[in-house]
Structures are given as C-alpha cells and as structure tokens.
Amino acid sequence: MPTREEKKAILEELKAKLSTCKAAVLTDYRGLNVASITKVRRRLREAGGEFKVVKNTLTRIAAREIGLEGLDPYLAGPTAIAFGFADPVAPAKAIAELAREFKQLEVKGGILEGRVIDAREVRRLAELPSREVLLGRVLGGMQAPLYGFAGALQGLLRSLVYVLEAIRKQKAGEAA
Structure with a gap:
C-alpha cells in the first residue's frame, strides 16, 4: 500500500500527464500477463507514447483537479492508460493494433485534446490515416x-x- 506522500506524487504525475497529453486511451487490461503488458509498453514507447497502470480513485481525483469532466464512467475495473504526447492518433492506433493481437486488451474510452471520448470514437481515431x-x-x-x-x-x-x-x-x- 503506497504511503500518503507516494499517493501525492502519483496524483501529481497523473495530473501532469493528463493535462499535457494530446490523447489518452483508457483500457481494461484484465487477463494480460506481465510479459504482454511489457510488450504493450514497448510498442507504445516506440509510437511516442506511454502505457501506465493507474488507480481509478487517483485518476478520478486528478481528472477533477485539472477540470476534466466525464471520465468517471470509464474508471471501473482494472484500468491502464496509453498516453500520447506528440501525435494524438498514435496511442489510439497502437492500442487498436495491440487489441487485435491481445484479445484481453479492451478499450474503455479516451481523452482527445482535453475532451473525453467513448470507445467508438477511439476506434474511429485509430482508423484515421x-x-x-x-x-x-x-x-x-x-x-x-x-x-x-x-x-x-x-x-x-x-x-x-x-x-x-x-x-x-x-x-x-x-x-x-
């Protein structure tokens, strides 16, 4: 269990990532083993992104503190977020490709330029050239x-x- 100071550090990190990312994709990673998650992280890093397993409560607080509304419905069950800092389409494309490879990886929703989007919009974003x-x-x-x-x-x-x-x-x- 993280200490109060560690939780504050995690919260500050989440706030920074959520406020500076161009896009983020919220996923349910239930059923993926450590090797699969490592592969997902590596692919996202190659695409200029980052894959981070997050605590729903801390993510909810971070979103509220930066003024990001509408994220709560997507924060149920195990959640990992794929952040994209350079190209807004890159994390959606990478996650869509990885979801075809790892059937357990499920898209819950996302954030695009500070706006919450649903899983359908994330898939449409991934289909863009x-x-x-x-x-x-x-x-x-x-x-x-x-x-x-x-x-x-x-x-x-x-x-x-x-x-x-x-x-x-x-x-x-x-x-x-």
Missing part, C-alpha cells in the same frame, strides 16, 4: 492545380513557338 499520409494528401491537393497551370502554360508556349516558326517560314519563302 497517419499524419504523414494526411500531409501528403494536402500537399498533393495543393500541387495539382499548379501542375495543371504549368501544363496549360506549356501548351500556350508550344503554340506560340509553332506560330513563330510558321511566320519565319512564310517570311523565308517570300524572301526567296
């Missing part, structure tokens, strides 16, 4: 009109060259 793919699509959308404009200019320049060549041939024919 990666940030790089989305940026590529935006860039492609911006480049398409430029390519069309360049092609139109090239066609106009080619026509101008043909006209000038025809004029040159015509003048050369008259002079000869």
Whole structure:
C-alpha cells in the first residue's frame, strides 16, 4: 500500500500527464500477463507514447483537479492508460493494433485534446490515416492545380513557338 506522500506524487504525475497529453486511451487490461503488458509498453514507447497502470480513485481525483469532466464512467475495473504526447492518433492506433493481437486488451474510452471520448470514437481515431499520409494528401491537393497551370502554360508556349516558326517560314519563302 503506497504511503500518503507516494499517493501525492502519483496524483501529481497523473495530473501532469493528463493535462499535457494530446490523447489518452483508457483500457481494461484484465487477463494480460506481465510479459504482454511489457510488450504493450514497448510498442507504445516506440509510437511516442506511454502505457501506465493507474488507480481509478487517483485518476478520478486528478481528472477533477485539472477540470476534466466525464471520465468517471470509464474508471471501473482494472484500468491502464496509453498516453500520447506528440501525435494524438498514435496511442489510439497502437492500442487498436495491440487489441487485435491481445484479445484481453479492451478499450474503455479516451481523452482527445482535453475532451473525453467513448470507445467508438477511439476506434474511429485509430482508423484515421497517419499524419504523414494526411500531409501528403494536402500537399498533393495543393500541387495539382499548379501542375495543371504549368501544363496549360506549356501548351500556350508550344503554340506560340509553332506560330513563330510558321511566320519565319512564310517570311523565308517570300524572301526567296
């Protein structure tokens, strides 16, 4: 049993993580052994996140103290939270992938940019393309009109060259 000071330290750590994370996914890890949880932690660390087993009471208090409302229904039974600090989609994608591998890992809900979301929204978040793919699509959308404009200019320049060549041939024919 943690001492009062240890609980305060855990509470402060939870408050810091909940307030600074871009996204968090609350999971039920019941049935996972230590080796499986270690594998989950490693995968999340590779994705730029963190997986932490939490006490529901301390998480409830931390959420209340930072002004995060609506988290209480998801804090029942064993709870572990996957935090994402850089990319809001990364923890949802990693947990969704891990849930397919470990059937016992169940998504309860989540937090996205300071707003509580349910398990269905976490799954939709996990289905989003990666940030790089989305940026590529935006860039492609911006480049398409430029390519069309360049092609139109090239066609106009080619026509101008043909006209000038025809004029040159015509003048050369008259002079000869």
